[in-house]
Amino acid sequence: MKLHHYGFATKSIEKSLREFEKLGYKAVSEQIHDPVQGVNLLFINNGSDHLIELVSPVEEESPVTKILGKNGSSLYHICYEVAHLDNAIADLKSKRFIVVLPPTPAIAFQNRNISFLYNPSTGLIELLEK
Ligand code: NI
Numbered sequence: 001m002k003l004h005h006y007g008f009a010t011k012s013i014e015k016s017l018r019e020f021e022k023l024g025y026k027a028v029s030e031q032i033h034d035p036v037q038g039v040n041l042l043f044i045n046n047g048s049d050h051l052i053e054l055v056s057p058v059e060e061e062s063p064v065t066k067i068l069g070k071n072g073s074s075l076y077h078i079c080y081e082v083a084h085l086d087n088a089i090a091d092l093k094s095k096r097f098i099v100v101l102p103p104t105p106a107i108a109f110q111n112r113n114i115s116f117l118y119n120p121s122t123g124l125i126e127l128l129e130k
Contacts, residue, residue, distance in 0.1 A: 001080035001088070004128050005043065005051035009064050010073045013042050013054045020044055025052065032108045038062035041108050053079070053108075063100075077116070079126035085113050088127050092117050097125065 010016040024046040038059035057064040082088040101116035
């Protein structure tokens with residue numbers, strides 16, 4: 001599984017972008033609204049080999065609202081790219097990961113399918129189908 005991005009929950013994408021810019025990051029996408037997840041998204045990079053996805057809820061019911069309430073602005077998921085989403089989910093389910101979000105098209109990735117899984121010892125994992 002290849003690392004795709006780290007997900008960072010924030011109340012304000014604009015404020016977080018300003019602060020991450022002090023660490024050398026720049027926006028590498030437009031701000032994207034994902035109505036399925038009820039969030040806005042922005043991808044940033046600092047010239048090295050990783051992306052951070054700034055995620056801000058636009059709806060009270062978004063799971064990201066709960067994360068912000070509990071932890072404030074924080075890293076909250078790691079996303080890996082996988083060749084076959086269903087196979088990867090079946091494999092992780094057999095290794096005691098729980099499916100939090102079944103395969104869902106993600107507007108941020110040209111409607112490629114994503115899924116979220118959780119294990120108490122790794123936290124939240126996102127899988128993105130190639
Ligand atoms: Ni993500």
